[in-house]
Amino acid sequence: MAAKQNELDPTDFAPVVGGVVTENQSFDSSESTIYNWDYGVNSQALRRLYELGKNSQWNATQDLDWDTDVDLEQDLFEPDAMVAEEDWFKKLTPRERTHLVTEINTQTLSQFLHGEQGALIATSQLVGSVPDMDGKFYAATQVVDEARHVEVFSRYVREKTNGAYDITESLFGLLKSVSAESRWDFKFLGMQLLVEGLALAAFINMSGRCKEPLLKRLLRLVMQDEARHVAYGVLSLRSYYDDMEQQQRRERQEFVYEATIRMRDRLFSTQAHERVGIGKKLIEDFMTRSEQVKKFRTLMFVNVVPNMKKIGLLNGFLEQKFGEMGILALQDFDSDALLQSYIAGDNSPAADRKQP
Numbered sequence: 001m002a003a004k005q006n007e008l009d010p011t012d013f014a015p016v017v018g019g020v021v022t023e024n025q026s027f028d029s030s031e032s033t034i035y036n037w038d039y040g041v042n043s044q045a046l047r048r049l050y051e052l053g054k055n056s057q058w059n060a061t062q063d064l065d066w067d068t069d070v071d072l073e074q075d076l077f078e079p080d081a082m083v084a085e086e087d088w089f090k091k092l093t094p095r096e097r098t099h100l101v102t103e104i105n106t107q108t109l110s111q112f113l114h115g116e117q118g119a120l121i122a123t124s125q126l127v128g129s130v131p132d133m134d135g136k137f138y139a140a141t142q143v144v145d146e147a148r149h150v151e152v153f154s155r156y157v158r159e160k161t162n163g164a165y166d167i168t169e170s171l172f173g174l175l176k177s178v179s180a181e182s183r184w185d186f187k188f189l190g191m192q193l194l195v196e197g198l199a200l201a202a203f204i205n206m207s208g209r210c211k212e213p214l215l216k217r218l219l220r221l222v223m224q225d226e227a228r229h230v231a232y233g234v235l236s237l238r239s240y241y242d243d244m245e246q247q248q249r250r251e252r253q254e255f256v257y258e259a260t261i262r263m264r265d266r267l268f269s270t271q272a273h274e275r276v277g278i279g280k281k282l283i284e285d286f287m288t289r290s291e292q293v294k295k296f297r298t299l300m301f302v303n304v305v306p307n308m309k310k311i312g313l314l315n316g317f318l319e320q321k322f323g324e325m326g327i328l329a330l331q332d333f334d335s336d337a338l339l340q341s342y343i344a345g346d347n348s349p350a351a352d353r354k355q356p
């Protein structure tokens with residue numbers, strides 16, 4: 001991570017509109033593995049979450065109606081407000097607007113899909129590396145959740161859209177740094193709190209605009225799982241940093257800051273615009289100056305910032321950096337209430353399971 005420090009010059013907060021990763025990736029990871037002979041309950045809260053995880057399982061092949069006839073250009077989405085208010089967007093013909101909005105949404109769904117693969121791999125590593133049995137149990141249920149998420153986003157993108165987009169360099173950079181990291185708490189910080197916290201906010205945003213019934217239900221089921229995953233991250237780290245010495249704590253804060261920058265920049269991609277023939281320069285300019293984009297970017301951190309406060313990392317270096325990024329004001333948002341509302345949203349998808 002140290003080699004990347006130059007990218008984090010605090011005087012330069014201009015987002016990077018980066019490239020994509022097209023080849024399959026293979027690299028060594030070196031997470032520590034812990035066998036623990038204490039099989040007793042150390043955290044009642046984690047065991048309750050584990051029970052909830054088991055009771056909330058759903059089956060992607062049975063609980064979603066894949067026969068739904070999806071008309072991408074008619075009933076998928078309203079355009080996002082940050083695009084709809086733009087002069088260049090208003091000048092497009094209705095046909096061009098529909099095409100662009102459809103492709104932007106497919107691009108977003110594709111990044112969700114790639115992010116879910118990262119979550120699948122990182123969570124499988126947690127089973128071995130997290131010390132307590134309570135944590136291993138919960139991680140095991142999350143592995144199944146994440147496999148299901150890869151399954152549903154992959155199937156939706158392949159069967160219902162014009163085809164998947166490649167993963168952005170910024171998102172892959174973060175997934176790689178999480179899965180190659182040896183220390184278990186870094187995996188929690190990068191995956192459970194950052195990637196999942198942002199994903200939950202993005203799912204809520206997309207679900208609110210979505211009119212297509214299959215995707216709306218798919219997102220609702222995924223959001224319920226993701227809210228548990230974020231809660232797992234907070235519970236696991238809540239007191240972990242209390243007695244940690246300053247140098248080690250600072251290392252965590254730098255990791256979080258770099259990951260935050262990467263997650264912000266993953267939103268900046270021109271792939272969809274290029275696919276429909278809109279100039280890259282115009283879009284890059286829009287993405288770096290639009291007030292709507294800035295607002296959207298800030299709101300994406302609605303879970304991340306308060307959760308960093310809850311685990312005791314939002315002070316010193318990180319407090320200063322979040323302040324410079326303009327997201328510090330989110331620190332007092334009641335993210336627990338948001339998580340609980342989704343966790344409790346529907347605990348028994350099997351109850352209204354579609355009969356074969």
Ligand SMILES: [Fe+2]
Nearest residue numbers: 116119146149
């Ligand atoms: Fe997921």
Ligand SMILES: [Fe+2]
Nearest residue numbers: 119196226229
């Ligand atoms: Fe997740």
